[in-house]
Amino acid sequence: MSSPHNPKQNHLLAALPAEDYARLLPDLELLPMPLGWAVYEPGGQMGFMYFPTTSIVSLLYVMESGASAEIAITGNEGLVGISLFMGGESTPSRAVVQSSGNGYRLKAGVLKREFALGGYLQHLALRYTQALITQMAQTAVCNRHHALDQQLCRWLLLSLDRLEGNELVMTQELIANMLGVRREGVTEAAGKLQADGLIQYSRGHIKVLDRARMEKRVCECYAVVKKEFDRLLPYKIPGVPTT
Amino acid sequence: MSSPHNPKQNHLLAALPAEDYARLLPDLELLPMPLGWAVYEPGGQMGFMYFPTTSIVSLLYVMESGASAEIAITGNEGLVGISLFMGGESTPSRAVVQSSGNGYRLKAGVLKREFALGGYLQHLALRYTQALITQMAQTAVCNRHHALDQQLCRWLLLSLDRLEGNELVMTQELIANMLGVRREGVTEAAGKLQADGLIQYSRGHIKVLDRARMEKRVCECYAVVKKEFDRLLPYKIPGVPTT
DNA sequence: AACCTATTGTCCGGTAGCGAACATATGGGG
């Protein structure tokens, strides 16, 4: 690991058997992913599939009114662009970089060819997709039943799990867009968490001070999603060495 | 079509090329699917994949508190048990028959073998899964942003699209479970729709009287989902005849 | 050092849906 950037910072790529990884490596292109960049737009043709390494990408739906809601979140545990291998080529949702960093991308054609081989990448991609489905389902449940401060905890923990360290660069305004609530609501919820010593924030920087108590405060949705991701990924193929 | 029951009442099976269909036919087992039957339970091993024909199955999550929320709905346009081919084998959610009727089932082993062939069933199943994902995503959005009477419209229309006729056998109590709200709330919302002449209901029977006005009243979520299902399914393979 | 813009804080009334308790009605089984 001579370079600071390595495709294996992405857990799916890291889990590939040596042979499959070697085949993909020449086509993996390092890419900076800046905050706010739209990885894809609703209905748009996708030319690439993305493997975040140090970035986080939000999948969200923007309504006619302009209001939005996050559907799921992807970081170094996954990939962005499942509709490429699911067959639809596009989706009605939007993917936006929520935390800047890097990632690797693969041309759509290369990805599809590899997927069609029916090898390990196919298995990994499908298992990841199932985990993503669980996250979406739980988002629906959480939106229906849980109070904002619990949802905020869920969101913070899910985001932190996909980054190094305990700090997020993220304004309350942006969090409000993700959660699909007013910014004022986030101010209030975050204020409570700060008053209780769970987090500390200032002007776009949020630090989680007490992760243990955070996990006590969050609704069950977080654990459901986490458990399912841990169960499904990374998929170690019995008897096959990864690099 | 000599029998009243035919696997091709399910749109996915109907879209299979003749050859693939013939290969599966001996393993397709007709099955009555009674109201309330749990097709699968959270975390449970699935022995079969199900293709509803005249029934509707709800995918829902039940929380620790007992409260529930529907995640998606499946009828003759789809299949139940995607985790079998996605690789996870189980899911944290529950699948319950919401409208009794029939379906066909396929042993897990047969399904997996067929899927691994990389043929048309694989393509169809994955495209259906993407449509299902859209439905889940839109459920999350709808839960966040839309009023109960609009959500009720969405739910009624999605259900009707998966049945013959314009009538549902469904109590307000059950609808409330699906939507994750109180029964009283459904009574109120349904009362409004009835007062406006859109529907008519009594003791577990709901008739949609004016579908056109219903579609005006529903939130955008319904159209997003419908459009995506129409776009992705059924997937006609160019140049390959189905029976 | 002053400024300016992004970010966060606070207040107001309004409302949708909750939770609980209770009233009414209807239609299939005895």
Next chain:
DNA sequence: CCCCATATGTTCGCTACCGGACAATAGGTT
């Protein structure tokens, strides 16, 4: 044909969040 379980209707106070308007503060820029 009557009964009664099941389904639907109504009320009350309550809370979380909305919508809008506006205040205060901080940190990078000139």
